[in-house]
Amino acid sequence: MISTKKHIQQLAAILLAKEIDDVIISPGSRNGPLTHTFAGSNRFNCRNIVDERSAAYFALGLAQAKQKPVVIVCSSGTATLNYAPAIAEAFYLQVPLIVLTADRPDYWIDQAESQCIRQENIYQNFIKKEISLPLGESENELWYAARQINECLNTALCEAPAPVHINIPLEEPLHDLLDEQLSPVKIIETTDTRQLLAESALDELTAVFNKANKVLVLAGQQIPNPGLENQLSELASKTGAVVLKEHLANLDDSNFCGSIDTLMAALLEDRIEDFQPELLISFGGQFVSKSLKQFLRKYKPANHWHLSLAKEHFDTYQALTKVIPLNATDFFGQLLPKVSSQEKSYIQRWKNKEKQVNQLRDTFIGQASYSDLTVFDQLRKAIPENSVIHLGNSSPVRYGLICPPVKNAQYFGNRGTSGIDGPLSTAVGFASETTSINTIILGDLSFFYDSNALWNKYIHSNLRVVVINNRGGNIFGLIKGPGDSPAFQEHFFTENKFKAEGLARAFELDYFKAENATELSQALNNFYSPGQQKAALLEIFTDAEVNTTVFRELFKYVKQ
CATH class of the missing domain: 3.40.50.970 (Thiamin diphosphate (ThDP)-binding fold, Pyr/PP domains)
Structure with a gap:
């Protein structure tokens, strides 16, 4: 049994066609047509979590585990506001949540109607795209809604993934049902493409890399990526570049340095300029270490390249000189064959210091x-x-x-x-x-x-x-x-x-x-x-x- 609401039927069918089938539902009445359709079609993996704030974070974790979008569904009013913290977290972690909020028709907004607040643009700072579905169910309105839904879902997954919001005004009756299956729908797809550096740009970057005697690579928070880990290991072995990472970067190679906060404390007692990079390459999410940020802001590299498909200008260290619109795997895949083998004094300096610091740390903890x-x-x-x-x-x-x-x-x-x-x-x-x-x-x-x-x-x-x-x-x-x-x-x-x-x-x-x-x-x-x-x-x-x-x-x- 599914809802009689044609917009809801169409939305559910498009989600299925795009293989988005995990749905976290928080109970309510206004979102009844959504609940009836997702649960009644027997084609979605539906979970019920009462607390909307917890439900949205649960969906965030589920999306990370499955590496695919997860839908969250709530009623109108303050239920929608309770999603906000997790949506903000998902936005900055680049996790594609599909946020579906039921709403009153716009003619009831600010008219002392129950569970009725201004829901349009409610997450505007933390989503990639927002749409509101029309109330009417004419052929043109359904065509228009389908086009918007397709675009919204495609946007969630392109370049840097992120949450999107579909606000759904619904008139009563809310709980009329049909004993039917979801009808086929037309899907608008986007074609995957691979971006590559132009040969002239690659030559320019290679020249800067080969000229730098002290190259520091910052691997930010990311999901495990064995292929990238192998590339970075080869880069470190071939060129003596130092790869700094925290546990959240999910990189295990022994060639990399990971004891960042204790390392930074020890560097203050050394010739700190010896550790100052000439070239900094960063990718991934944020670092936890405040001392690392302070070190790089004070001892700035001559060049800082940030790798970002979405062209984010992350100038965390106040030294950004180039944004490279590639993911890290594609970038290092092109760079590695071009760079020259170099002497390893820089990486050896970092590894010796880390070994010394780790021994001190372990001795201290032991006593x-x-x-x-x-x-x-x-x-x-x-x-x-x-x-x-x-x-x-x-x-x-x-x-x-x-x-x-x-x-x-x-x-x-x-x-x-x-x-x-x-x-x-x-x-x-x-x-x-x-x-x-x-x-x-x-x-x-x-x-x-x-x-x-x-x-x-x-x-x-x-x-x-x-x-x-x-x-x-x-x-x-x-x-x-x-x-x-x-x-x-x-x-x-x-x-x-x-x-x-x-x-x-x-x-x-x-x-x-x-x-x-x-x-x-x-x-x-x-x-x-x-x-x-x-x-x-x-x-x-x-x-x-x-x-x-x-x-x-x-x-x-x-x-x-």
Whole structure:
């Protein structure tokens, strides 16, 4: 049974024709025609999540896991506003969410009608395209709507993928049904093309590359890409270029440098100009490291090339000289055969410094007091190989990047907007589509903020939730400024006296806890045991003041 609304039938048919069949529905009445059609056609993978904010983040994680668009469907009014945080995150992570919002007809806007707000352009800063479907169902109106829907969906996937918004005004009756199948529809497709550098441009870039004695490549956040990893490894071996990456870049090659924050701290005590690049090449998403940004802004390269199919002018380091409209794989594929073999003093300098810093880091952690830092070291040793690891924002992602990565693991994190409001929901959505163990590590405030992530029936046995409970927002004790304020305790740190156990029980997760290193070791053995056949939550208690002291002492130690 599907809705009698012809626009809804047509929309559903176009989605299917483009192989977009995952739909996250939040219940409501105004979106009834959409719900009836998606669920009633029996051709969509429909999931129901009540909380729209959590639903949109769940869809974000699901889209990342499947590497294809996911549809989110909600009712009118403030339900649409609750999608906004996840849409913004998806926009900056370049994840194609298809946002369908039911609406009242425009003649009811601002007329004291229930669940009726101004929904057109509601996400205008965080979407690639928005359309509103017409109310009428004439032949011309259906043709017009089909053309717009095709264009909107094609836009979501071209160049830099991103969310798109289709607003759907609907008149009553909303729940009239037909016992019919969706009719075939005409599809407008876009043809995939591959962009290549013109020979003259390639020669120009090659000349600049070969002239530079110190080349630094910044690999930002991205999904795993083995082909690109091989290219970068060859580039480093052939030319001595340094590849800097964080865990979120999902690059494992030992030729690359990854201990960025501790490296930056150690460089301050060295001849820092020796590490200053002459040529900087960047691609991918954002870096977490603030110290890296400060280093490159102060010690600027003569040339900075940013690779972006969408021609984004990311001048993060205030040194941008060229935007190259290619993805990284195509760019390095063209550049590699052209560049000359060079002496390796620059990469050796970085690798020697990283080896020294890593030895100091490991020595320090081995003798440090029980704290968030030692907890993360225990965690990375306990998490199984070939896992998926989701790093929550604020202090968890920083500690996670200080410690070595888990072998053969994939790393994800909501670093588009870097908020604490949706990491758990995103991880739950991702885990629902995979069989690998998925571990989400987040702080106590982030966990309570996003606890509705567990309020659905798609929590699978492969989910492991790790809550670092330092009883507040410990990130504000680590960064300069807030800790010196009289308002620190109440308005920055925001002391938290609650525990996660009650919520774990309420949502039927197995619960583990640890308050010291011995208890943590025992808990981790059970938490990741093959016999643990149910989703589980591990709450780890640490002391915020000790955490701050240990964190700061680590960076003093590596500076020696």
